[in-house]
Amino acid sequence: MITRRDMLLASGGIMIAGGTLTSSTAVADEAKELFFHSTTPNNAEPKLDDLVKSWITPTKHFYVRSHAPNPVIDPKDFQLKVEGMVNRPSSLSLKSLERFKTRSTTATLTCAGNRRSEYNAEGKVGGVQWQSGAIGNATWQGVALADVLKEAELTPDAKHVWFEGLDEIEKGGGIIPFGGSIPIAKAMIASGAGAPLLANSMNGAALTPDHGFPLRTLVPGYIGARSVKWLGRIVVSDRPSPNHYVATAYKIVKKTDPIDWTESGPIYRYPINAAICTPNANTNTKLSTGEIDLSGYVLPTGRPGSTVKKVLVSADQGKRWTEATMVGKDNEFCWQLWNAKVKVTAGTKRLIVRALDTSGGFMPYRVPWNAKGYLQNSWYQLPVQVN
Numbered sequence: 049m050i051t052r053r054d055m056l057l058a059s060g061g062i063m064i065a066g067g068t069l070t071s072s073t074a075v076a077d078e079a080k081e082l083f084f085h086s087t088t089p090n091n092a093e094p095k096l097d098d099l100v101k102s103w104i105t106p107t108k109h110f111y112v113r114s115h116a117p118n119p120v121i122d123p124k125d126f127q128l129k130v131e132g133m134v135n136r137p138s139s140l141s142l143k144s145l146e147r148f149k150t151r152s153t154t155a156t157l158t159c160a161g162n163r164r165s166e167y168n169a170e171g172k173v174g175g176v177q178w179q180s181g182a183i184g185n186a187t188w189q190g191v192a193l194a195d196v197l198k199e200a201e202l203t204p205d206a207k208h209v210w211f212e213g214l215d216e217i218e219k220g221g222g223i224i225p226f227g228g229s230i231p232i233a234k235a236m237i238a239s240g241a242g243a244p245l246l247a248n249s250m251n252g253a254a255l256t257p258d259h260g261f262p263l264r265t266l267v268p269g270y271i272g273a274r275s276v277k278w279l280g281r282i283v284v285s286d287r288p289s290p291n292h293y294v295a296t297a298y299k300i301v302k303k304t305d306p307i308d309w310t311e312s313g314p315i316y317r318y319p320i321n322a323a324i325c326t327p328n329a330n331t332n333t334k335l336s337t338g339e340i341d342l343s344g345y346v347l348p349t350g351r352p353g354s355t356v357k358k359v360l361v362s363a364d365q366g367k368r369w370t371e372a373t374m375v376g377k378d379n380e381f382c383w384q385l386w387n388a389k390v391k392v393t394a395g396t397k398r399l400i401v402r403a404l405d406t407s408g409g410f411m412p413y414r415v416p417w418n419a420k421g422y423l424q425n426s427w428y429q430l431p432v433q434v435n
C-alpha cells in the first residue's frame with residue numbers, strides 16, 4: 049500500500065514527527081482537504097462534516113487564513129528578534145530556543161471572521177466570506193513566550209507585547225508584515241492551558257508552511273489574528289502595536305473610518321460560539337419528519353475559569369430546547385463536539401443551536417452587525433426544508 053508518507057518521500061518531501069527545531073526543513077504541506085476561498089494567499093476552510101469527525105482537527109482539515117503568500121524561510125538562517133522594553137534584547141536562532149523548557153498545549157484557534165458570511169443578510173461585509181469552518185483544535189508544542197520574556201528582563205513600563213510576521217503584505221501602496229499584540233498579563237502566563245507559546249509544532253509534526261513554519265505564536269483564548277505565523281520579531285512596549293492588524297483591522301466598528309477605529313480597541317478574546325455541522329447547508333437540508341441526529345461544535349469564550357455549561361438545540365423555532373451531549377475534553381481553551389437528537393415536524397423551518405457558559409456568557413439571538421464582520425456568535429440557524 050502506498051501511504052501519504054511514501055508519496056511525500058517519493059516527491060522529495062520530508063515528514064517530521066516531533067523533531068527538534070533545528071533538524072526540520074520546510075515540510076511539504078500535507079494535502080489539504082479544504083474548500084479554498086483563495087489560493088494566493090491561501091484562505092480555506094474544511095467541509096463541516098469533516099470538521100466534526102474528531103476532537104483534534106487533523107492538519108489536513110485545519111483552516112488556513114493568510115494575508116500574503118507563505119514566506120519561504122530557511123530554518124538555518126532563521127532568527128527571532130526580542131527587543132523593546134527589555135534589559136537584554138536578543139536575536140535567537142531555532143537552536144538557541146531549545147534551551148527553554150518544551151511545553152505543549154491543546155487549544156482551539158478560530159478566526160475573528162468565522163461565520164462572517166451570515167452578516168450579509170443584514171448588510172454586505174467584506175473580507176474572506178467564511179462560513180463556520182474557520183476554527184480548529186490542535187495540539188501545539190514549543191516554548192512559553194513568558195520564559196523567553198523573563199530571560200529578556202522586562203523593564204517596569206512594559207505593558208504589551210507585539211508580534212511581527214516575516215510575511216510581506218501589500219497594503220496602501222507599501223509592504224507591511226502581519227502584526228499582533230497582547231497585554232503583558234496574558235504574555236507572562238508561563239504554564240497551564242492558557243499560556244501563550246512560541247510554537248514550532250502542530251499535531252506532532254513540524255509546522256507546515258501554511259501554518260507558520262518554522263515558528264508562530266499560539267495564544268489560547270484569543271482570536272486567531274493574535275497567533276502570528278512566521279514569527280520574526282517580538283517587541284515589548286508600553287502600548288499596543290501600531291501595526292495595521294492591531295491598530296485598524298480586527299476591531300468592532302460600524303463604519304471603516306478613522307473615528308470608529310480610534311474609538312474602539314483591538315479585539316483580544318473571542319466570544320462563546322457554536323455551530324451545527326451535520327446536517328449542513330452544503331449537504332442535506334431537505335429533511336423528512338421524524339427524529340434526526342445533529343452534531344456540531346461549541347467553543348467557550350477564552351476567559352480563564354469559564355467553560356461550556358449547556359448546548360441547546362431546537363427544531364421548532366425556539367419553543368422547545370433539547371440539551372446536547374458533549375464529546376471531548378471540557379477545557380477552557382478548547383472546543384467540544386456535541387450530539388443531539390431533535391424531532392423534525394412539518395412546522396420545522398430551521399434547526400437552531402445556542403450555548404451558555406459557566407460565567408454567565410451566552411450566544412445572543414442576534415449579535416449587532418459590524419462593518420468588518422467579526423465575532424459572529426448569534427444563535428446558529430440552519431434553514432431546512434421538510435417534505
Ligand SMILES: Nc1nc2c(c(=O)[nH]1)N[C@H]1C(S)=C(S)[C@@H](COP(=O)(O)O)O[C@H]1N2
Nearest residue numbers: 111112113114115159213226272273276277
Ligand atoms: N504572519 C501572519 N500571521 C497570521 C496571519 C497572517 O496573515 N500572517 N493570519 C492570522 C489570522 S487572521 C488567523 S485567523 C490565524 C490563522 O491561522 P492558521 O492559518 O494556522 O489557521 O493566523 C493569524 N496569523
Ligand SMILES: [Mo]
Nearest residue numbers: 159160272273
Ligand atoms: Mo483571522
